[in-house]
Amino acid sequence: MDNNIAKGKWNQVKGKVTEESGKLTGNKSQEIKGDAQQAAGKVQEQGGKIERVIKKQ
Numbered sequence: 869m870d871n872n873i874a875k876g877k878w879n880q881v882k883g884k885v886t887e888e889s890g891k892l893t894g895n896k897s898q899e900i901k902g903d904a905q906q907a908a909g910k911v912q913e914q915g916g917k918i919e920r921v922i923k924k925q
């Protein structure tokens with residue numbers, strides 16, 4: 869697995885944990901931070917997938 873794909877998945881997991889802890893504590897800013905981290909992780913993962921396709925060509 870490419871480095872960016874793994875890092876992107878890890879950031880998605882960390883973001884989900886942050887979001888859920890924000891929901892449990894009622895901390896809206898933490899929820900938003902978790903959502904943003906998940907989105908960044910998805911972008912990073914997709915970038916890694918695109919990079920892999922480019923390398924194969």
